[in-house]
Amino acid sequence: MANKYLKALEYPGVDSINIKDETTFRRIVVWLERNKIKQAGSETVNALSNLKSNEWRKAYEKYRLFLGCPNTLTTDEECLNWLAGYAIHEQYSQKKNVYNKHAVQEDVKPLKNVPNVTTENPLDKLDFxxxxxxxxxxxxxxxxxxxxxxxxxxxxxxxxxxxxxxxxxxxxxxxxxxxxKGTPFPLHDADLGIDLGDPVLKHAAKILRMLYIQDLRNLQTRANELIVKAQNVTANPKTDTKLGKVGF
Structure with missing residues (x-):
């Protein structure tokens, strides 16, 4: 996954790098900060740029903490995925107007006579x-x-x-x-039924299928609950004999 992110970020020689190599990992971290993220101060950048320093890991941990990288990510590959994703987000934020220009149809005309609704909800004023x-x-x-x-x-x-x-x-x-509770589903061993030609894409397709099945099960459960509630209302109706009428 990190290779795909780095390729999108145009990292040089991405097809031939070994992310598990310590020196390569350090070099990528420095490149991401210098060229894409650009959030750390010069002191941090200089410390990260000294790839052979024995204090590099300390500087890297401070850098992770500064960016908000979660502590639950323990391996270098997981952290690199997060850093590359962060870099992509920063690139999008900086060029949002350029990307949105190609994503929005230019021939769509704005609606006329749209009322200006004023809300008192403080959440609407948040900068997300x-x-x-x-x-x-x-x-x-x-x-x-x-x-x-x-x-x-x-x-x-x-x-x-x-x-x-x-x-x-x-x-x-x-x-x-x-x-x-229960035994985890063996997602890696599950058969998707089709060959997508890309193991990463195939894994993502499996996850989407599992989420879709979960949504169907939740929908079925709610439908069953609705049927039960309807049956409680319509089953065993009581007859009011006082309303009965004999003769004409």
Whole structure:
């Protein structure tokens, strides 16, 4: 996955690099900061640029902490995936107008006579791309053991999902009923049924299929609950004999 991110970022010689090599890993981190992320101060950049220094790892850990890279990422490859994703997010933020220009149809005309709605909801005034918002969401995600995404709005969706599923009044009173148990599904061994020619793309397709199946199961469960409630209303109707009439 990191190779695909680096290729999108136009890292030189990406097809022939070995991410597991320590020197290569250090060189990539420095390149990402110097050319794409550009968030750290000169002192940090100079410390990272000294690839052969025995203090490089200390400087790298400070750099990770500065960017908000989650502590749950333990391997260099996981951290590199996160850093490359962060770099892509920064590149998009800097050239958002350029990218959106090609994504939005130019012949779409704005609607006329659209009312100007004024809202009192303070959430509408939040800057979802600000550093303060990102830091706050990442702190909440860390408490919930969620891996933060470079896009804070995606992290927020994951936080909302966990809270609505695990922190309701019913879930807090009976937590055992909401904790997933059983043997993990062998996703790597599962047969997708089609050959996509790319192992990374195939793995992503498996995940999407599992999510789709989960949505279908949730829909079926809600449909069954609706049928039961309807049957409780319509089954065993009571007859009011007082309304009966004999003769004409």
């Amino acid at each position: 791309q600000s550093n303060e918002f990102m830091e706050g969401i990442n702190k909440i995600a860390k408490m919930l053991y969620i891996t933060p995404h470079p896009d804070p709005t995606i992290t927020l969706k994951a936080v909302r999902h966990i809270i609505t599923e695990r922190f309701t009044s019913v879930a807090l009173q009976n937590p055992e009923k909401f904790i997933v």
